Amino acid sequence: MKKRLLVAGAAVMAMMAASMTANAEPTEVTLWHYFDASADKEAIVEWVDEYNSIQDDIHITSTYVSRTELMNQYTVGALSGELPDIGMVDSPDMASYISLGVFEDITDQLEEWGELDQFYPGPLTSCKDPDGRIYGLPQNTNCLALACNMDLLEAAGYDHMPASLDEFKEMVAATTNPDDGVYGFAMCCISTEEGTFQLLPWLRSASGGEGVNVDNLTAESAVNGLTVLGDFVSNGYMSKECVNWTQSDAFNQFAAGKAAFAEVGTWHLAMTDAINGAFNYDFCLLPTGDEGTSTSTIGGENFGVCSGAADVDACVDFLEWMCSKEKEAEWAVVAGKIPTRQDSEAEYTYETDGFDVFVEEMNYAQARGPHAEWPSISEAIYTAAQSVFVDGTAPADALAAAMEKITPIVEETPLP
Amino acid sequence: MKKTTGKKEATRNRVKCVIAVVLAVLFLFPVYWMIQISFKSDAETFGKILSYYPREFTFEPWLVNLQDKTFLLSLRNSFINGFLTMGITLLLGVPAAYGMGRYRVRGSSVFLLAFLVSQMLPASLTLTPMYLIFNKIHFLGTHFTAPVAIAAAAIPFAIITLRPYFKSIPIALDEAARLDGCGSFRAFLSVMLPAVKTGIVTIVVISFLNGWNDLVYSMTFNVGETMRPLTANIYKFQNAYGTKWNCIMAYGTILVLPVILLFVFLQKYIVGGLVAGAVKD
Amino acid sequence: MKKSLSMSARKTREAYCFILPAFVYILFVLGYPLLYNVYLSLRDVDVKNLTKGGDVFIGLKNYADLFGNATFRLVLKNTFVFTIACLVFQFTIGFALALFFYQKFSLSGPVRGLLLVSYMIPMSVTGLLGKNIFSNAGLVNNLLSKIGIIGPEWLVNTSTAMIAVIIMNCWVGIPFNMLLLISGLTNISPDVYESASIDGANWIQRFAHITVPLMKGSMLSVLMLGFIYTFRAFDLMYIMTAGGPLNSTDVLGTYSYMLSFTQYKFSMGSAVAMVLFACLFVVGLFYLRLLVKEEED
Numbered sequence: 001m002k003k004r005l006l007v008a009g010a011a012v013m014a015m016m017a018a019s020m021t022a023n024a025e026p027t028e029v030t031l032w033h034y035f036d037a038s039a040d041k042e043a044i045v046e047w048v049d050e051y052n053s054i055q056d057d058i059h060i061t062s063t064y065v066s067r068t069e070l071m072n073q074y075t076v077g078a079l080s081g082e083l084p085d086i087g088m089v090d091s092p093d094m095a096s097y098i099s100l101g102v103f104e105d106i107t108d109q110l111e112e113w114g115e116l117d118q119f120y121p122g123p124l125t126s127c128k129d130p131d132g133r134i135y136g137l138p139q140n141t142n143c144l145a146l147a148c149n150m151d152l153l154e155a156a157g158y159d160h161m162p163a164s165l166d167e168f169k170e171m172v173a174a175t176t177n178p179d180d181g182v183y184g185f186a187m188c189c190i191s192t193e194e195g196t197f198q199l200l201p202w203l204r205s206a207s208g209g210e211g212v213n214v215d216n217l218t219a220e221s222a223v224n225g226l227t228v229l230g231d232f233v234s235n236g237y238m239s240k241e242c243v244n245w246t247q248s249d250a251f252n253q254f255a256a257g258k259a260a261f262a263e264v265g266t267w268h269l270a271m272t273d274a275i276n277g278a279f280n281y282d283f284c285l286l287p288t289g290d291e292g293t294s295t296s297t298i299g300g301e302n303f304g305v306c307s308g309a310a311d312v313d314a315c316v317d318f319l320e321w322m323c324s325k326e327k328e329a330e331w332a333v334v335a336g337k338i339p340t341r342q343d344s345e346a347e348y349t350y351e352t353d354g355f356d357v358f359v360e361e362m363n364y365a366q367a368r369g370p371h372a373e374w375p376s377i378s379e380a381i382y383t384a385a386q387s388v389f390v391d392g393t394a395p396a397d398a399l400a401a402a403m404e405k406i407t408p409i410v411e412e413t414p415l416p
Numbered sequence: 417m418k419k420t421t422g423k424k425e426a427t428r429n430r431v432k433c434v435i436a437v438v439l440a441v442l443f444l445f446p447v448y449w450m451i452q453i454s455f456k457s458d459a460e461t462f463g464k465i466l467s468y469y470p471r472e473f474t475f476e477p478w479l480v481n482l483q484d485k486t487f488l489l490s491l492r493n494s495f496i497n498g499f500l501t502m503g504i505t506l507l508l509g510v511p512a513a514y515g516m517g518r519y520r521v522r523g524s525s526v527f528l529l530a531f532l533v534s535q536m537l538p539a540s541l542t543l544t545p546m547y548l549i550f551n552k553i554h555f556l557g558t559h560f561t562a563p564v565a566i567a568a569a570a571i572p573f574a575i576i577t578l579r580p581y582f583k584s585i586p587i588a589l590d591e592a593a594r595l596d597g598c599g600s601f602r603a604f605l606s607v608m609l610p611a612v613k614t615g616i617v618t619i620v621v622i623s624f625l626n627g628w629n630d631l632v633y634s635m636t637f638n639v640g641e642t643m644r645p646l647t648a649n650i651y652k653f654q655n656a657y658g659t660k661w662n663c664i665m666a667y668g669t670i671l672v673l674p675v676i677l678l679f680v681f682l683q684k685y686i687v688g689g690l691v692a693g694a695v696k697d
Numbered sequence: 698m699k700k701s702l703s704m705s706a707r708k709t710r711e712a713y714c715f716i717l718p719a720f721v722y723i724l725f726v727l728g729y730p731l732l733y734n735v736y737l738s739l740r741d742v743d744v745k746n747l748t749k750g751g752d753v754f755i756g757l758k759n760y761a762d763l764f765g766n767a768t769f770r771l772v773l774k775n776t777f778v779f780t781i782a783c784l785v786f787q788f789t790i791g792f793a794l795a796l797f798f799y800q801k802f803s804l805s806g807p808v809r810g811l812l813l814v815s816y817m818i819p820m821s822v823t824g825l826l827g828k829n830i831f832s833n834a835g836l837v838n839n840l841l842s843k844i845g846i847i848g849p850e851w852l853v854n855t856s857t858a859m860i861a862v863i864i865m866n867c868w869v870g871i872p873f874n875m876l877l878l879i880s881g882l883t884n885i886s887p888d889v890y891e892s893a894s895i896d897g898a899n900w901i902q903r904f905a906h907i908t909v910p911l912m913k914g915s916m917l918s919v920l921m922l923g924f925i926y927t928f929r930a931f932d933l934m935y936i937m938t939a940g941g942p943l944n945s946t947d948v949l950g951t952y953s954y955m956l957s958f959t960q961y962k963f964s965m966g967s968a969v970a971m972v973l974f975a976c977l978f979v980v981g982l983f984y985l986r987l988l989v990k991e992e993e994d
Contacts, residue, residue, distance in 0.1 A: 515715025
């Protein structure tokens with residue numbers, strides 16, 4: 001039986017091969033990505049195989065290239081023209097690469113597609129240049145929320161999660177326990193884009209008024225947000241080592257029970273097995289301001305068609321398939337992300353309550369930029385925070401110094 | 417070889433051995449540290465108590481690394497990088513060091529300056545223009561690309577370190593070779609090279625390591641799994657795990673192990689070669 | 698007379714046959730990058746005009762801007778502090794070890810080989826190891842606590858992060874110096890020492906009057922190479938501290954890379970790289986003068 005099936009299979013294969021050679025060769029398209037978590041790095045391979053099998057005109061070859069490597073490739077590729085056909089990019093970096101000419105304008109093709117209005121505006125703007133032309137599609141999105149160690153909260157006498165910044169301050173102080181090596185709070189303030197990503201919610205905090213954007217960081221609410229974090233460090237509620245921690249490091253601290261609260265990303269929901277039942281945990285909106293308000297940052301990855309791609313239409317076809325209603329929902333579940341389209345309904349099979357929190361948090365999340373010089377703005381922001389944490393600079397002074405760098409940049413090209 | 421006779425000499429030997437062992441322990445402790453973390457469980461690495469050895473021994477971090485499908489390919493690529501860099505460096509660097517050490521030529525200080533300068537260019541300066549020029553001559557994405565760039569710094573290094581060796585060879589050796597009827601090139605191969613054996617061994621070691629340890633050139637000039645050496649995977653692990661120390665340290669150990677093994681097998685020639693040099697009479 | 702002339706012409710030709718292949722190779726691989734950077738550093742190329750064009754020649758403005766920038770001055774200072782501290786420690790300790798392991802005793806060969814292990818570890822791994830052992834609750838502070846010292850938060854304070862980075866670099870640099878210096882020592886003929894011991898010279902005299910003068914060439918080249926390699930350091934800081942906290946471990950290599958590849962300020966990045974190069978070039982000229990003088994003696 002098995003043998004006969006094999007023979008039949010071989011015959012079908014041979015026929016397919018014959019028909020392939022009879023028809024024109026499929027268009028070869030190369031795709032570079034930096035998915036490296038166990039779930040998404042396998043999923044992208046499966047997806048590409050699936051796409052290759054459902055149609056005969058286009059053949060995609062995907063290659064993993066680490067994020068650092070890929071960013072170097074875009075920079076040197078902008079000059080030499082040596083680029084893949086389709087490339088993945090972190091959303092805040094996209095504007096710089098559009099400006100560098102790495103990506104192809106695919107506005108016309110996407111408008112013809114007619115599904116652009118289904119995409120959430122936040123993620124989609126990160127694919128646009130200042131004139132509103134579109135260079136790619138947001139493939140997934142995420143934001144930041146608060147992870148809480150419920151056992152430690154209970155031990156400190158609380159039965160609920162923080163709802164406002166004031167309550168959060170109180171709880172962080174109460175859960176800190178130096179004897180056990182437990183800090184109240186863990187977040188990432190490293191001197192890279194990751195640090196800025198996690199700092200922004202606190203700077204845009206809406207305590208006592210409107211939250212502000214990065215072109216107005218000397219506003220009282222921003223100073224207040226940074227003051228709270230600075231006090232956490234100086235009081236020993238948050239480890240000073242946060243200035244060297246990546247987001248994974250901060251999450252690892254939480255998962256090891258060494259921090260009562262941590263600022264975590266949506267994708268961490270796919271990694272909660274690291275906690276391994278050691279304690280009860282829950283998630284809530286980031287308590288960055290008054291009760292009933294929250295702020296967060298939009299993250300996520302885009303895929304664009306690179307300049308010089310041999311067959312732009314073929315690349316766009318794949319992007320449209322990958323960011324279709326069904327595929328967006330599927331990816332969100334596999335990789336622990338949120339769909340970028342409002343018509344996609346992700347049916348999460350794990351941490352369902354957690355995902356609900358993050359989906360709600362998306363309403364309060366803001367995009368970074370897009371701005372071609374975002375990396376310079378970002379540097380000003382994490383430097384301000386580090387000077388408060390490390391050198392004890394007054395938050396108002398640190399943010400004033402940051403604005404000295406940011407103002408000329410946004411005066412030349414304003415933020416959207 | 418002298419036979420140690422006096423009791424005093426035996427004691428002195430023993431004292432020196434003890435000092436040597438203490439030094440080795442001191443120097444290798446961080447390496448031990450790396451290895452022992454690689455056998456710790458996740459819980460233990462993040463534990464509140466710092467232990468000096470794995471209390472619950474596990475191979476998990478090693479498996480995470482070794483199960484990576486491209487591991488063997490990366491291993492091969494790292495060896496290719498090492499050996500090609502070594503080959504290019506020896507082929508071009510050693511003759512040049514000889515030429516500069518044994519001959520008085522006009523403009524030799526210009527050459528020396530050029531070789532010195534070429535080591536001074538930081539990678540951030542050379543990376544983009546090298547990429548552009550290699551792209552123009554269709555030389556990207558080959559196994560030779562990164563070694564050619566790495567050797568550009570390894571060759572001057574070889575010249576500068578070997579030149580004094582060639583210089584210190586007594587003139588008598590040249591004359592002896594000439595009397596034997598050797599041509600200059602044969603004299604170089606059969607008389608001069610053996611005379612500077614220790615220096616050559618040093619260059620072999622260092623140029624191999626230059627290639628093996630390279631990160632930035634391999635990362636920029638070659639994309640894709642078939643070309644990536646072990647060093648380039650470091651970002652993969654850093655991105656995916658954060659500082660999940662056990663996995664990172666297992667990776668570090670894996671990265672160092674082949675080199676150490678290579679050295680153990682070739683010790684006769686490498687460390688042994690140095691010793692032979694030290695006791696030559 | 699005629700014969701000697703043709704002899705020397707032939708010798709010159711021979712010498713060129715040995716030297717030129719390497720020279721041409723270097724010129725080909727590195728000549729263009731150097732010119733390219735000089736050109737780039739005199740223009741205003743950044744994220745907005747790299748491919749779209751419209752960049753202009755601005756002369757030395759990038760350099761003027763750099764020296765007016767407090768961060769750059771800090772980075773320049775860091776680079777010198779790092780280089781000089783590393784050179785002092787790795788050279789003196791490396792030399793001491795070279796003298797020790799140069800002696801003949803049962804374990805001198807194998808242990809000498811073992812010490813090289815830290816040199817064989819790629820800098821990126823060394824950086825990670827440094828990050829681990831210098832963390833607040835890491836190995837170093839644990840050892841210090843055993844002798845009753847409360848260690849600092851090494852990688853978090855601007856005053857101590859550089860010390861940690863220097864220690865890690867020396868850990869790699871010491872065996873490297875030792876290796877090169879031992880090879881230099883082996884080139885001193887043992888006869889010289891033997892005749893000296895017959896003359897009744899003690900080890901200090903032997904060191905000062907035989908070893909040092911005979912080693913001058915190797916010592917000079919080891920120091921020079923050490924300077925070059927340390928001055929253009931990159932991987933270690935990039936991985937261990939990312940130049941932080943607050944640029945306290947940022948050196949010219951990392952700063953230039955960050956400007957070019959993270960902030961896309963290409964001309965500024967090139968200008969920083971050119972400053973790095975210029976510093977090394979001056980030191981290189983100095984070395985060359987010493988070398989020529991020594992060889993004329």
